[in-house]
Amino acid sequence: MTTARWLTAEEQRIWRLFIQACESVFAATDTQLIRDSGIPHGYYEILVHLSEAPGRALRMTQLAHASTYSKSRLSHAVARLEERGWVVRRDCPTDRRGQVAQLTAEGFAALAAAAPGHVEQVRKSLIDALTPEQMRQLGEIAAAINAAAADSGSKCHDADLC
Amino acid sequence: MTTARWLTAEEQRIWRLFIQACESVFAATDTQLIRDSGIPHGYYEILVHLSEAPGRALRMTQLAHASTYSKSRLSHAVARLEERGWVVRRDCPTDRRGQVAQLTAEGFAALAAAAPGHVEQVRKSLIDALTPEQMRQLGEIAAAINAAAADSGSKCHDADLC
DNA sequence: CCGGTGTTGTTGAATAATCAACTAATATCA
């Protein structure tokens, strides 16, 4: 590596604002979800992805990818969701190694009960804070960031996330 | 609360892009820091704030606020940084309840060694992915989000974070 | 069909974060 280009004062300012903004949004949504529904945001995401899948069921690996969970983390998380009765694990019919996580009626009900408050909080923390133009810009910025990550991720050899 | 306004498809798309973008940036920076320096990003932030403080020292509460750590989390984290020899705790001279966390020479050296690689990663994950105009927009967007959080936070009664 | 290789998912140990309870010191105010 050649001499590192240091951040300009402006770049550093924006970087820190960005960190703080992300943390404040996620802290607010997570706090609201736990307070009103007892569901941490990570679990909420799992339930959402299951609820949108055909048959409200997904293979563990697909679910992990959709929720950006590692396989291990998902395995532990689904175990806890199973204890709550919100998810069940079934054997995969086409691959005997595989497991299919399926949302139960109770899980769907819990999600349905939690969603309105969560949506309201997302509005408060993010959407209502921005102008429509800024929302549009944020979409493009986020897409650009994700594209860059996907690029460098293409040479990723990490155990779980590729 | 009246009937919740559901998210439009476009709002939901942007919200998910935003979540994913934040996760990809923080995952990348954290992975790089741990791989190259053995310092998780949260610890790095603590070291940075100390390094910038007068005397490279800060009261625990100020440090917690600067790093958006809860008091308990900071207390545990500083204990671990102390084990590494990067920080020392001293009694506060003006308030006998207080503790002052001070960066050691070793801690400063560790930070200095880690910084270039970290900066490089921030460029890769965020800055180089965006146009200068988008960086400017991101700064304003983040500022707006933080301002909204500060507003609703003004009625916050949480034990730690206010 | 058999052996190597990659994939799927789980497990338990180690590490980290959260939560509630607590000590000790300070601030407030009658």
Add this chain to the structure above:
DNA sequence: TGATATTAGTTGATTATTCAACAACACCGG
């Protein structure tokens, strides 16, 4: 002053996450 409330910070228990090792199965070439 003295009673009470606040604030600073720590601690230990609970819970969550990561990490490395693993078992079971699928796939692929000979």
